[in-house]
Amino acid sequence: MQTQSKLERIFHPIFKKNGLIVSIKRDDNIHPIISGNKWRKLKFNLHFAKAHNYAGIISFGGSFSNHIHALAFACQQQGLKSIGIIRGEAEYASNYTLTMAHQWGMKLSFVDRKTYRLRDNTDYLKDLQHKYPDYLLVPEGGSNKLALAGVGEIITELNQQCEFDTLLTPVGSGGTLAGLIQADNNQHKLLGISVLKQEDYLTAQVNDLLGNDSPFDNWQILSEFHRGGYAKFSKADEQRIVNFNLQTGFIFEPVYSGKMILALLDLIERGYFAKDERIVLLHTGGLQGIGGMLQRKLLNSDDWSVPDFK
Numbered sequence: 376m377q378t379q380s381k382l383e384r385i386f387h388p389i390f391k392k393n394g395l396i397v398s399i400k401r402d403d404n405i406h407p408i409i410s411g412n413k414w415r416k417l418k419f420n421l422h423f424a425k426a427h428n429y430a431g432i433i434s435f436g437g438s439f440s441n442h443i444h445a446l447a448f449a450c451q452q453q454g455l456k457s458i459g460i461i462r463g464e465a466e467y468a469s470n471y472t473l474t475m476a477h478q479w480g481m482k483l484s485f486v487d488r489k490t491y492r493l494r495d496n497t498d499y500l501k502d503l504q505h506k507y508p509d510y511l512l513v514p515e516g517g518s519n520k521l522a523l524a525g526v527g528e529i530i531t532e533l534n535q536q537c538e539f540d541t542l543l544t545p546v547g548s549g550g551t552l553a554g555l556i557q558a559d560n561n562q563h564k565l566l567g568i569s570v571l572k573q574e575d576y577l578t579a580q581v582n583d584l585l586g587n588d589s590p591f592d593n594w595q596i597l598s599e600f601h602r603g604g605y606a607k608f609s610k611a612d613e614q615r616i617v618n619f620n621l622q623t624g625f626i627f628e629p630v631y632s633g634k635m636i637l638a639l640l641d642l643i644e645r646g647y648f649a650k651d652e653r654i655v656l657l658h659t660g661g662l663q664g665i666g667g668m669l670q671r672k673l674l675n676s677d678d679w680s681v682p683d684f685k
């Protein structure tokens with residue numbers, strides 16, 4: 376599996392008008408299934424599980440989770456078992472994302488929202504570990520300390536690929552941004568675009584992953600671009616992403632990378648960036664999510680197509 380990703384220039388009239396040099400770190404191209412930040416975050420978790428002879432990995436996610444989708448496949452490839460603790464009803468098992476996870480051998484365990492909220496609770500996790508003693512517990516989104524080193528490889532690659540001023544990434548559970556911050560070591564400006572409403576929680580989560588007394592002050596989570604909350608977006612937002620995709624030839628989906636694009640466009644319009652600023656956008660993948668959104672008719676099927684993962 377090719378694990379480095381390319382850096383590509385992206386052209387758009389608004390970049391030209393504002394004198395911005397914008398590139399995309401194509402982590403979406405790392406692998407059709409374990410794409411984007413998924414591979415980066417899972418890499419050392421998989422190594423750890425194998426090195427310590429765990430039978431498998433247990434993790435958490437919503438019923439259309441990119442993380443669950445990638446984890447199921449990655450575990451199957453590595454000869455590990457996998458269990459997904461899924462927020463929601465058992466009927467979700469036949470949806471776009473979970474059908475594949477199940478096919479790749481993941482055991483799906485559905486829990487109600489109240490139980491799901493315990494996913495970081497020490498006692499709950501202790502009980503789970505007791506029930507599955509030979510499984511490695513990995514938090515929602517794969518965002519744990521083991522994830523940081525894998526994500527940090529993005530910075531190592533970027534430093535060999537280009538010089539840049541600012542890196543943008545979508546933020547969901549914070550592991551990706553934390554890994555970038557740690558590896559960047561205060562070299563560049565790092566902007567996280569929160570795709571959900573709880574910005575305080577995310578900042579705390581990133582600080583927690585970085586550890587006490589983190590010396591890094593070159594990062595910020597911008598919280599006003601969530602467009603109503605996790606996986607929420609208006610028809611107008613969707614149309615702006617579709618237009619951007621058509622104009623640039625790249626595919627951004629509306630839950631993560633598309634929200635980063637909308638934030639970028641809004642920030643440019645506000646004059647946020649300096650002339651000649653060199654911006655890198657981290658494409659965190661997640662294109663499988665389009666399949667589930669089409670299935671739920673949340674996207675206009677004339678504008679989007681289902682990625683082929685079979």
Ligand SMILES: Cc1ncc(COP(=O)(O)O)c(C=O)c1O
Nearest residue numbers: 441547548549550551631659661
């Ligand atoms: C496609 C995609 N992009 C970005 C993110 C956000 O990354 P993180 O959860 O590490 O903040 C996620 C969630 O993990 C994701 O699935």
